[in-house]
Amino acid sequence: MDLASGKKWQAKAGDFFIVALALGLAFASMATISSTKNGGNYATAVIEVAGREIKQVKLEKGMGRKKITVDGFRGPSVIEVEGQKVRMLKSACPDRLCVSMGWIESGGETIVCLPNRVAIKIVESPKGRRIDAVTE
Amino acid sequence: MTSLALFVSVGLVLNIIENGFPPLFPVPGAKLGLANIATVMALYLYDSTMALEVAIIRGLLGGILRGNIMGLILSFSAGLVSTAFMIGVKAVGKKQVSILGVSVVGAVIHNIIQISVAFLLIKEAALFLYTPYMILIAIPTGLFIGYASRKTCSSLENLTLAKG
Numbered sequence: 001m002d003l004a005s006g007k008k009w010q011a012k013a014g015d016f017f018i019v020a021l022a023l024g025l026a027f028a029s030m031a032t033i034s035s036t037k038n039g040g041n042y043a044t045a046v047i048e049v050a051g052r053e054i055k056q057v058k059l060e061k062g063m064g065r066k067k068i069t070v071d072g073f074r075g076p077s078v079i080e081v082e083g084q085k086v087r088m089l090k091s092a093c094p095d096r097l098c099v100s101m102g103w104i105e106s107g108g109e110t111i112v113c114l115p116n117r118v119a120i121k122i123v124e125s126p127k128g129r130r131i132d133a134v135t136e
Numbered sequence: 137m138t139s140l141a142l143f144v145s146v147g148l149v150l151n152i153i154e155n156g157f158p159p160l161f162p163v164p165g166a167k168l169g170l171a172n173i174a175t176v177m178a179l180y181l182y183d184s185t186m187a188l189e190v191a192i193i194r195g196l197l198g199g200i201l202r203g204n205i206m207g208l209i210l211s212f213s214a215g216l217v218s219t220a221f222m223i224g225v226k227a228v229g230k231k232q233v234s235i236l237g238v239s240v241v242g243a244v245i246h247n248i249i250q251i252s253v254a255f256l257l258i259k260e261a262a263l264f265l266y267t268p269y270m271i272l273i274a275i276p277t278g279l280f281i282g283y284a285s286r287k288t289c290s291s292l293e294n295l296t297l298a299k300g
Contacts, residue, residue, distance in 0.1 A: 009286045014232030015240070018225075019275055022244045026271035033265055 043107050043124050045086045047079060050117040059084045059105070059122070072116030079120060091116055139182065140189055147174030147194040148201065163266060166273045169243060169281060171198065175219055176239050176285040181292065184223040191219035206257070213253050218246035235289070239282030243274035 047055045047070055054070050059081065066081045067089065075092025085105040088098040091113050098113035107124035151171040160168060174194060179187035195215040199208025222242040225233055247270035255263050 009290050010234060011236050012232050012234045014229045015234050015237035018233065018237040018240050019279075022240060022271055022275050022278075025244070026268045026275075029264075029271065030268035033268065 043084065043122050045081060046121045046123055048119045048121070057081050057086070059086065070118060072113065072118045074116045077113060077116055077118045086120055086122065087111070088113065088120065091118070140186060140193070143174045143178045143186070143190045144193045144197065147171040147190065148198055150174065151198050161273055163269045163273065166270060168277050169246065172239070172242060172246070172281050173285050173288065175215070176222070176235065176242065176281060177289055179222060179226060179238070180235055180285065180289050187219050187223060191215045209257065210250050210253055214246045214249040217249045218242040221245040235286045236279055236282035239285060240275055240278035243278030243281065244271055247271060247274045
């Protein structure tokens, strides 16, 4: 209707600048978060012998292959960790059920070798998702 | 004084209307912020003092009406700081920035302050994980609020012009 007042309210160059700046801020904060990644949801493999915790291994993407040898009741068990997965590679038990379990990778999964009394458990980090309530 | 009361009540009513909506965004705490139309309008139809007064009174009353101390602290502080920023941007960029840009600044600052204050209150660094999403959401909501305020303001202006 009113041309003069129409012009007064028109979008200006600075508006685009502000939107671009806000987008930049959003992506910058996203980049900062993914680079620090302290709130990430990595898991830990807990290795136990006869119910006693022997070792903890962080399971993170991009971590190379790693072999860990622990002594069980019947002899050594070789555990292999690769990135976020873990498996029993060799075991001094008679039936090798633990070896045939293959890789495990999600929280709560376990490999248990009864004869050798060796257990591998995957525990999700408690830091992963700590928000349980938000008010507006 | 009358206009101040009018803006505050417009803000409160918009707040009530908005609370009737289902949440629009998947991120908790993210919302349109319809009530900020009142602040933006006060800033453009009147002046910075009016905008600040509206932000303070609306923040306090809105928080008390909702009966949530945490919400009161969050929205009051964020509302105050974002209004201050809107006043600043409007003053600095008189020629370059329109009501849309000012409103986006208000929305983005509102969300950033809200997250920061929430962090100070509950000391949980994981809250900052929300920052990028809150800023991304603030851009369209800020534009929408700016657009709605612009429509309302220009209509009101035409109205007074017609009367005068």
